[in-house]
Amino acid sequence: MPENASTILTRLREGKARFVRVVWCDNGNVIRGKAIHMDALTRQLEGGEAVAVGLSAAQQAIPVVADAVAPGSGLGPVGEVWLVPDWETLQMLPYAPGQARVMGEMVKNGQPWPWCARQFLKRMVQRAADQGLAIKAAFEPEFYLLKQRDQDSLPADNMPFAATLAMDLHQEVVMAIADALTTQDIAVEQYYPESGPGQQEISVRYTDALAAADQHVVYRETVKAIAHQHGLIASFVPKLFEAHAGSGCHLHLSLWRGEQNLIPDGAGGLSQTAQSFTAGLLHHLPALMAITTPSPNSYRRLRPHCWSGAYAAWGMDNREAALRVPSNFSLPSPTHLELKTVDGAANPYLALGSAIAAGLDGIAQDYALPEPVQVDPGSLSEEERGDRAIARLPQSLAESLTALEANSLLLDALGEPLAKTYLAVRRAELTAMAGMALDAEVDLLCDRY
Numbered sequence: 001m002p003e004n005a006s007t008i009l010t011r012l013r014e015g016k017a018r019f020v021r022v023v024w025c026d027n028g029n030v031i032r033g034k035a036i037h038m039d040a041l042t043r044q045l046e047g048g049e050a051v052a053v054g055l056s057a058a059q060q061a062i063p064v065v066a067d068a069v070a071p072g073s074g075l076g077p078v079g080e081v082w083l084v085p086d087w088e089t090l091q092m093l094p095y096a097p098g099q100a101r102v103m104g105e106m107v108k109n110g111q112p113w114p115w116c117a118r119q120f121l122k123r124m125v126q127r128a129a130d131q132g133l134a135i136k137a138a139f140e141p142e143f144y145l146l147k148q149r150d151q152d153s154l155p156a157d158n159m160p161f162a163a164t165l166a167m168d169l170h171q172e173v174v175m176a177i178a179d180a181l182t183t184q185d186i187a188v189e190q191y192y193p194e195s196g197p198g199q200q201e202i203s204v205r206y207t208d209a210l211a212a213a214d215q216h217v218v219y220r221e222t223v224k225a226i227a228h229q230h231g232l233i234a235s236f237v238p239k240l241f242e243a244h245a246g247s248g249c250h251l252h253l254s255l256w257r258g259e260q261n262l263i264p265d266g267a268g269g270l271s272q273t274a275q276s277f278t279a280g281l282l283h284h285l286p287a288l289m290a291i292t293t294p295s296p297n298s299y300r301r302l303r304p305h306c307w308s309g310a311y312a313a314w315g316m317d318n319r320e321a322a323l324r325v326p327s328n329f330s331l332p333s334p335t336h337l338e339l340k341t342v343d344g345a346a347n348p349y350l351a352l353g354s355a356i357a358a359g360l361d362g363i364a365q366d367y368a369l370p371e372p373v374q375v376d377p378g379s380l381s382e383e384e385r386g387d388r389a390i391a392r393l394p395q396s397l398a399e400s401l402t403a404l405e406a407n408s409l410l411l412d413a414l415g416e417p418l419a420k421t422y423l424a425v426r427r428a429e430l431t432a433m434a435g436m437a438l439d440a441e442v443d444l445l446c447d448r449y
Helices: 003-012 039-044 058-062 117-130 164-169 171-183 209-229 272-292 350-364 381-386 398-403 408-414 416-431 438-445
Strands: 019-025 031-037 054-058 078-093 097-106 133-150 152-155 188-193 200-204 234-235 247-257 312-315 323-326 337-339
Touching: 003 039, 003 078, 019 039, 019 078, 019 117, 031 039, 031 054, 031 058, 031 097, 031 209, 054 058, 054 188, 058 416, 058 438, 097 117, 097 350, 117 133, 117 209, 117 350, 117 408, 133 209, 133 350, 152 234, 164 188, 171 188, 171 200, 171 209, 200 209, 209 234, 209 350, 234 416, 247 350, 272 312, 272 323, 272 337, 272 350, 272 398, 272 408, 272 416, 398 416, 408 416
Parallel strands: 019 097, 312 323
Antiparallel strands: 019 031, 054 078, 078 097, 133 152, 133 200, 133 234, 133 247, 188 200, 247 337, 323 337
16 A cells, blocks of 8 residues: 555544545636545555546636636647645545545646646745745635525625624624634634625635645635535625625735744844845736736726725735735734735635745846835825836736736746646636626626635
8 A cells, every 4th residue: 555545544434534525726716626435545545556536638728607628728628637636635524524625736647737736836836945935825815605585696794894793693604614624724813704794704824835725725615615504605706796895815925944034124124035025026916917816807806995906016004005014013023925916716826826936036136126105006196106106007807918928937937838728718718708797797706716
């Protein structure tokens, strides 16, 4: 048997597993899985076989809008890849008794497959390690709890930001989500009702970059499953309601060397390394947004005066800047960076890996960080923003895709096969959703994100 086979089987038997889901997140950011029955898995592990699930190569070319291959993706009906479990991620599913989950990686001919998003993030983590840097991260998702009435999905409450009555109304489902996350070794830190009616935020602790992306997949699966069990719908769609707040999925990042956090300079500001990393994010942000805010629906949220980061600017505790540097109450401050132009349509492996590539380029090129913006950039005149080089970020997916197609740094980081297919998938979504009203977008995306 493989070295850890007996440990895997013992854990699954103790958890009374009957199926093990091997999970991946595709280029359209749909979480997908194939499940192996326990009898088959036992035969494979006890027989010394390598465990893998067959998968059509074309699966990485499926957009969110339809189960059809995106034109120009470079993938088609011919070709098989193998989804290989990363057994270190094995978890019993507290919301699905008898089932377990493990993250999968795509392999072909015994080698990592270039289209695999999880392996892309691993390459970017290694790129940082080659420079003596470790990346820690956490995604901070917002989501709506919805109730079904007739044919409409309506907010599950009508309460304002942080209202304790909203906590009481959703106590059962929120407690169940928090307990399920904790059971899966995810450290829950804070919870509060967000500003939209029925909107929630449950934040989790940062961890190593790859684990942070895995953790976000687990988070989304868990929230949606438990909401369903409580007769509710949970949705991470960036903009569900025209009149209410959109949902972001802010990305928190820190840079480490050994046990040292490299973000603070010791005097309340950013270290030189952190400044260059932040400058790299700002420099590449228009193109990066094709990966971090990759749906036509995303751009309904990214508006001035909406605390979503509509301008290429950074600031200390400035929630209107695309890059916020949060202060900290007790630790040497600041401790990390917050990229606000990220949402629930983004594949977490691609978003985090691309952000790492952009930041590392800032260090390599020694980009200069402009002065912090300590006002709402939208309150400045066009002339004032021009004088301070504060640019309006892309206002549509078409703009950000064009920027990505011209960005050699991010394209090279992704690699030609993944970049080509990713762009084809997102352009297929752009075409399919062209001219679509918000209600139609929500009907299409609500259950997918």
